[in-house]
Amino acid sequence: MKPFADLLDSLVLTPSRNGKLRLMVDHFRQVPDPERGYALAAITGELEVRSVKPAMLRALMESRMDEVLLGYSYDYVGDLAETIALVWPGADAVEDDPPSLSHIVAALDGATRAEGPRLVEAWLDRLDSSGRYALLKLVTGGMRIGVSSRLAKQALADFGEKDIAEIEELWHGLRPPYEALFAWLEGRAEKPRSAAAAPFRPVMLSxxxxxxxxxxxxxxxxxxxxxxxxxxxxxxxxxxxxxxxxxxxxxxxxxxxxxxxxxxxxxxxxxxxxxxxxxxxxxxxxxxxxxxxxxxxxxxxxxxxxxxxxxxxxxxxxxxxxxxxxxxxxxxxxxxxxxxxxxxxxxxxxxxxxxxxxxxxxxxxxxxxxxxxxxxxxxxxxxxxxxxxxxxxxxxxxxxxxxxxxxxxxxxxxxxxxxQDPHLVDAVLMYAQRGHGKRSSFYSDYTFGVWTGPQDQPELVPVGKAYFGFTDEELKQLDKYVRDNTIERFGPVRSVRAEPDHGLVLEVAFEGLARSTRHKSGVAMRFPRISRLRWDKPAFEADRLETLQAMLE
Structure with a gap:
């Protein structure tokens, strides 16, 4: 389990694509079968663990920690698995020989719904913080480590010096722990013959x-x-x-x-x-x-x-x-x-x-x-x-x-x-939520709105949410602004002060607009992203809902 836990830790803390590829390639080289195959299946979402659900994990934690304190901790961290990994009591009882990844997968595969949480509880007592985090990510299936399934396949291609198209065409005929695949990539066996009918054919992009x-x-x-x-x-x-x-x-x-x-x-x-x-x-x-x-x-x-x-x-x-x-x-x-x-x-x-x-x-x-x-x-x-x-x-x-x-x-x-060129609109920051992975300590998901109502008594209505388009330095500035201007908290979400004379204007780029009955504003943006931070612009000069409605027409 330790090599898998170390891999997840490193992937979360490595922002670059090439860095993540090197980490996965090194893992495939250094870790034997079937451990590396199960790690690959977990990263690509191909590993199903049916016996443990997030609600069961929360119940386990509440049996060992005050429910209110757990709630505060979860609000601060923003990720249930990371919260439990950090606050789980009994860290002094960690063993020198923790369970292997393949042992955990096999045990859970044969466990009933009642047995699954008990197994997880016993393993949490035996693992250190990194191991607990890896275990909880494994059993919930919510990796959120910045690695897509395709990036993992690219790492396989780099590992075996193959074209990624060969990996993609084989993929749906393979099953964890992929021992035949690794044997071919290492030159120890012939290329596996995909027995899967109707395989995926890698797409051509523009x-x-x-x-x-x-x-x-x-x-x-x-x-x-x-x-x-x-x-x-x-x-x-x-x-x-x-x-x-x-x-x-x-x-x-x-x-x-x-x-x-x-x-x-x-x-x-x-x-x-x-x-x-x-x-x-x-x-x-x-x-x-x-x-x-x-x-x-x-x-x-x-x-x-x-x-x-x-x-x-x-x-x-x-x-x-x-x-x-x-x-x-x-x-x-x-x-x-x-x-x-x-x-x-x-x-x-x-x-x-x-x-x-x-x-x-x-x-x-x-x-x-x-x-x-x-x-x-x-x-x-x-x-x-x-x-x-x-x-x-x-x-x-x-x-x-x-x-x-x-x-x-x-x-x-x-x-x-x-x-088509993207549309631009000036909106006001209304709410912020913590991100995931390396952003879990920052408020990096932003909900923004535009003005509506009478000119002398306007109110903001949300029109979109974005979590990219800004630099790391701008992220730090945004996070500080959110913390300094929080007026209410709703679990992991913070409501930010947003008034005509006080608010942060965001220039938002988006690629389309549609009517929406699910949003109070009546509109929904397609692919919104933060284009610029308008520190120079007063909030009352942000756009009005009528501007977006005119775009619909």
Missing amino acids: QPLEEPDYGRIAPEDYAAEWKWDGIRVQATAERGVRRLYSRTGDDISTAFPDLVDFMTFEGSLDGELLVARPSPGTPGTPGKPALDARKGRAEDDILVGTFSDLQQRLNRKSVSAAVMKRHPVFLRAYDLLQDGAEDLRPLPFLERRKRLDRFVSALEPTRFDISPFVPFETFDDLSRLRGSPPSAVIEGLMLKRLDSAYVPGRPKGPWFKWK
Whole structure:
């Protein structure tokens, strides 16, 4: 357990991507099987421990510590696992030979719901603070150590001197503790043969279009498409197995059964997952969501929903029939990676597109359509289209070389994205909450609002929340401001003084705006981030809600 605990400690305290990669590679080199495999599974979220829940851990802690004192400690630290690891009594009883990671995984795997908490309690008594923290992160599954599943796969690729695409294509056919995978990466065995049907195929990504590249975009070389404001997905069906993947290879099929049910094909589609928002006369019916690019709406009067609509379906392990009825989804396809048993990725984009047209024509039209080409003759045409798209569900343009193969990763030149310039608004800081990991000691999550009501008696309404866009030095300044201007506390959240004559103005950049019935302001921002700290600007000069409402119109 100690090597795993040391790894987590180091990852939390290492901010750089390359530093985290080196730590994981060193761990894979120094730690034997099956310990390193279980560590990898924990980091990538592939290790399920069903016998222990956070509420059980809180109950364990309350049996050893005053409930009010625990509450104060949790409010200060901001993370339950870290709180328990720090305050757990009995640290003097720590053993020189703590339980191994593989022993803990095996014991919990065979434990009942009643036995799980008792096992954890015994291990907490035997471990030091770092070990307790690692154990609690393991059993709750909430790592929050700044390492994505893809970054861990990149570490595997670096460890074995392989291409990450090879790791990603194998991944869904592998199971912890990945001994066959490590044997191949170390050159002791042949490459594992993935037995998984419908595997994930690493996606091709685009580069932002910048001014030096403007001159290369010509209609004889590039096709233009709208950049839809949904989520990138890959729909793969093979040998009776149907899977819907996120762009990073996570299987999200269970959240979208209404789409998976219609994946009656053999192949792999790349596209954008969108919500079909029915017109008032046809509630809950997906209809035919093929957009007329000139009108930005469906032929059967079905509107494409905003990203806020799509968010009602995201990050769910299951979804109710009522939610599916209110927010039916469909796939707007823009590439065909596999047609039956044939791999189309080496073919030119234009040829793949012709195959895509035929492929999608045989599918259910209420669930699958094709992202249309956007005709243009000059670069100025594209510039005008980018500045005035036909729908609010469009966030810019995609530009793709007609002769480009489908190459995993982000090659320079074949595909460009040309997004609309972000919107800017001045808002006032209202609430702050502690962050996680290396930010757990700082108030780094900020809720901000704009003014509404009469000019002589305005009030603030929240319009968004952001936790990035500022430097480490600015984070320290913000944290100090929050502590110095706190007027109320709500658990881990602090209410900050925000009045017309006293408040901190934040310049917020965001990429879209949608109506929202869940927010008092009636609006929800898409991808908000802190653009600048306006220490120079008085709070009463921040924007009003009417400014955002005008953007909606």
